[in-house]
Amino acid sequence: MKFGSLISTLCAAAMLAACASPTSRFYTLAGGEARPVPSTQASFYFELAPIDMPQQVAKNQLVVQTSPAQVRVLEEERWASLPGDEVRRALSADLTQQLGAIDVYGTPHPESAPVYRVKVNVQRFESWPGAQAVIDAVWSVRAAGSDTVLTCRTVAQERVDAGYDALVGGHRKAVDELASAISAGVRSLGSLPRATVSAPPASAKSKSGASTKPASVPVLPCPSTSAATSASAQ
Numbered sequence: 001m002k003f004g005s006l007i008s009t010l011c012a013a014a015m016l017a018a019c020a021s022p023t024s025r026f027y028t029l030a031g032g033e034a035r036p037v038p039s040t041q042a043s044f045y046f047e048l049a050p051i052d053m054p055q056q057v058a059k060n061q062l063v064v065q066t067s068p069a070q071v072r073v074l075e076e077e078r079w080a081s082l083p084g085d086e087v088r089r090a091l092s093a094d095l096t097q098q099l100g101a102i103d104v105y106g107t108p109h110p111e112s113a114p115v116y117r118v119k120v121n122v123q124r125f126e127s128w129p130g131a132q133a134v135i136d137a138v139w140s141v142r143a144a145g146s147d148t149v150l151t152c153r154t155v156a157q158e159r160v161d162a163g164y165d166a167l168v169g170g171h172r173k174a175v176d177e178l179a180s181a182i183s184a185g186v187r188s189l190g191s192l193p194r195a196t197v198s199a200p201p202a203s204a205k206s207k208s209g210a211s212t213k214p215a216s217v218p219v220l221p222c223p224s225t226s227a228a229t230s231a232s233a234q
Contacts, residue, residue: 027062027168028080029090029175044114046186047105047144048092052121053084062164064127077164083125087135087175091120094179099186115144116186120178125171130162133170137178141185150189152222154181184223192220 057063062077079086092103095118102109109115124136135156142149156174160166 024076024078025164026078026080027164029086029168029172030093042101042113044101044116044190045104045109046095046099046101046116046118048088048095048103048118048120049105051084051088051091053082053087054122054125057083057125057127059083062127062167064129064167074164084122087120087122087125090172090175091179091182094176095183095186098179098183114190116189117142117144118182118186120182127167127171129160129164129167131160133158133160133167133174135171135174135178139178139182139185141182141189143189148189148192150185150220150222152181152185154178181223185220188220188223 056071059073060078060082062074062079063071064074066072081089095101096103104115118139118141120137120139122135122137124134126132126134126136128134136153137156138151138153140149140151154177156177158170158173158177160170
């Protein structure tokens with residue numbers, strides 16, 4: 001009887017194990033080796049706002065394309081945090097390293113140093129297992145206190161091998177490409193004379209009372225990268 005009871009217990013345990021949910025795997029875009037950060041006070045700062053993501057992928061589960069019109073939600077393959085947070089964290093680290101600046105979004109900072117505000121709207125975040133990872137984003141850079149803004153679009157497409165590790169790695173490379181374009185945009189805006197960047201948009205009056213037109217602001221081209229880009233500056 002004891003032997004029969006033991007067998008029953010083992011069978012019950014085996015059934016419970018078989019019915020248990022599979023172990024989830026978690027992925028992040030912010031991993032990798034430590035990146036250098038400025039050791040002294042930076043000559044300028046940037047503020048990277050929270051990233052706008054398409055609603056269909058704004059969830060912890062990986063959402064993969066099975067066709068141009070169909071997706072599949074993977075319950076066992078998950079992001080460590082929401083995709084918008086993952087992209088923002090990785091992009092902030094890239095910009096910090098490429099610009100030698102510090103992301104001060106939501107953080108007090110010296111008023112004397114220039115601050116460039118960066119906004120990113122991801123319009124497509126597509127995951128094609130064994131094929132490609134795509135990030136299609138419209139982004140803008142504006143100097144704080146200025147109406148001069150550079151607005152561009154970057155489409156980063158990375159070929160990937162089979163497997164979800166490779167797919168996540170492809171998205172990480174796409175974020176790197178996006179960061180390179182934004183870094184170039186910040187440098188272009190930073191190359192303008194300060195008087196030009198801070199020029200008021202409306203016509204001003206001279207001491208004699210006559211209206212004068214503001215100084216013309218040069219139109220900056222979007223950074224040239226391997227990705228397709230289009231833009232305007234005003």
